[in-house]
Amino acid sequence: MSAAERRSRLEELAPELVAELTETHEKSRELPALEGAENGVVMRFAPNPSGPLHLGHARASVLNDYYVKRYGGRYVLRVEDTDPRRVDPEAYAMVLEDIEWLGLGITDIVYQSDRLDIYYDWCRRLIELGGGYVCVCDSERFRELKLKGKACPCRERTVEENLELWQKMLDQEFYEGDATVRVKTELDHPDPAMRDYSAMRIVNTPLHPRVENTVFPLMNFSVAVDDHLLGITHVIRGKDHIANTRRQRYLFDYFGWKPPVYRHYGRMGISGVVLSTSGMREGIKSGLYTGWDDIHLGTMRAIARRGIEPEAVRNAMIDIGIGETDISFSWENLYSRNKEIVDPKANRYFFVPDPVEVTVEDAPYREAHAALHPGDPARGVRTLVAEGRILLPRADIEGRSMVRLKDLYNVGIAWDGDTPRVSYAGDALEDARREKAPIIQWLPADAKLPCTLLQQDGTLEGFCEPSVAGEANRVVQFERIGFARVDSVEGGRVSAYFAHR
RNA sequence: GCUGCUAUAGUGUAGGGGCCAAUCAUGUCGGCCUUUCACGCCGACGACAGGGGUUCGAAUCCCCUUAGCAGCACCA
Secondary structure, three states, rough: OOOHHHHHHHHOOOOOHHHHHHOOOOOOOOOOOOOOOOOEEEEEEOOOOOOEEEEEHHHHHHHHHHHHHHOOEEEEEEEEEOOHOOOOOOHHHHHHHHHHHOOOOOOEEEHHHHOHHHHHHHHHHHHHOEEEEEOOHHHHHHHHHHHHOOOOOOOOHHHEEEEEEEEHHHHHOOOOOOOOOEEEOOOOOOOOOHHHEEEEEEEOOOOOOOOOOEEEEOHHHHHHHHHHOOOOOEEEHHHHHHHHHHHHHHHHHHHHOOEEEEEEEEEOOOOOOOOOHHHHHHHHHHOOOEEEEEEOOOOOHHHHHOOOOHHHHHHHHHOOOOOOOOOEOOHHHHHHHHHHHHOOOOEEOOOOEOOEEEEEEEOOOOOEEEEEOOOOOOHOOOEEEEEEEEEEEHHHHHHOOOOEOOOOOOEEEEOOOOOEEEEEOOOHHHHHHHHHHHHEOOOEEEOOOOEEEEOOOOOOOEEOOHHHHOOOOOEEOOOOOOEEEEEEEEEEEEEEEEEOO
16 A cells, blocks of 8 residues: 555544654654663763863763663763873863763762772782783884784783882882883784783873872773773773774783673764864963853853753764764754754744844834744733834845834835835735735834844844843744844843854 | 774664665755744655675675775873
8 A cells, every 4th residue: 555545544444543644753763772781781971081071972971871771770970080191170070060961860970090099909910910011111112013013021021020010110110101011912913903002101290180199090901990890781982992992801801801792883073163172272272262162162061052952962962873884963953953942942032133223104103912932822922112213134124125023013115225214014914925025023222132143153243122131041032043042141231142043 | 004893865864685666853945834034734855885796585695896984002
């Protein structure tokens, strides 16, 4: 049966069910199941506290969050602050704020800098097992040997000698770069990236903001140890970690641990915003950006400032899923997700950009009552009093001989060069329809608020309704323009950020 | 270069031998509704990277080609 046949047949049998045929099944899609997750999971989100969270973190954190919520279990926030060079003391708080904004169901928080002794302990055990050794070679020299598949002299040392050197590292008898602990792997591993990778290194400067230690684990070591100790069952991360997963596997093997189940999703290209933490930091420093929430950045706080709701980010990320294919992030899709959340909530207002103030000749006194939300009459109306002096958006009247002022009346426009002469042209909506006059927004000249609408590609200056002042920090819809978040109302001026149409 | 992964409409995604002349969403274009160019509704457009195999049958399995990506750090 064709679709049309099925439909007409259903109409005969059960007309009340026809609606279901076209119902949009927009409940967020089910992502693929995770093997071995039936009895609950322990997952983690492991950001480096070098700045606030951005879109890239959003994907990782939301996807893991999705599975924890789906299967039940624990969700560990593990702050990976083992590189003093890449720790921004202020980022600790920012990460927490962003997580709260995203609504992640974090159940546990651990800081790797609190766990240094644990890593030292397991490092000692690794050496005792013969799985690790202290290498005092120059890193360049080691690299050359590695590429040839050759062992460095340090590899031949006994466990006792290694233990002694390791203690010297901890006792600060080595300086940065002079010694490192390596994990023994196959020296002839086809991928040179696997060969005797580093597990521990020394960092003397800068000082770590939270601890005084100078010996720090490299991520492959701390991650493997923590994943095991914290009981992590499933890991969802980007495919840039595939090689790391392989490296970490050596540790699981040495210690006889069962590794978690891994899923590596593809690379996500994001255009239109700055994403690299260092790039953002430099831009902020140089004054190019106003701060971490500058709307040209891809941080969660920038996105929030633009009126994107956390649920929209979440839905967009789940939509994208955990596919291994490289994808390009679609702002369109995110906006669409946001619109479905924000449209039912946002009150409607007039915003007149680039205004022309005119006197409407022969204008009768009128009070316009415009719905705060056309889909929800119960919300009431805003009342605008028109006494003759009004503001019109220049772009909407240019070249026109007639427009209808929404919820008010029609006006005719005679052009005297660039100067419009505007006159009352009746109340009948039908007249406007017949003349194909556009229905546009307007404002009374004596009841308006200056309003700046900031968009990524420029700023719109104009005026909005006075009651927008009561919408601070909320998303509104400026009719015919789009959704915007009212950022601040100060000194009688409104500043709003454009979200999307 | 080496090691590995991936390849479905503009974008994201479903589909893992027959139910696929391929799903859903988004987008674009028409139309309806409407005192917003919003929302809602209707319709249209639009893809299995290319080439070989295997098979009665391939988007699905295999091989090659091409393309993209990742890693090749004493970063995470």
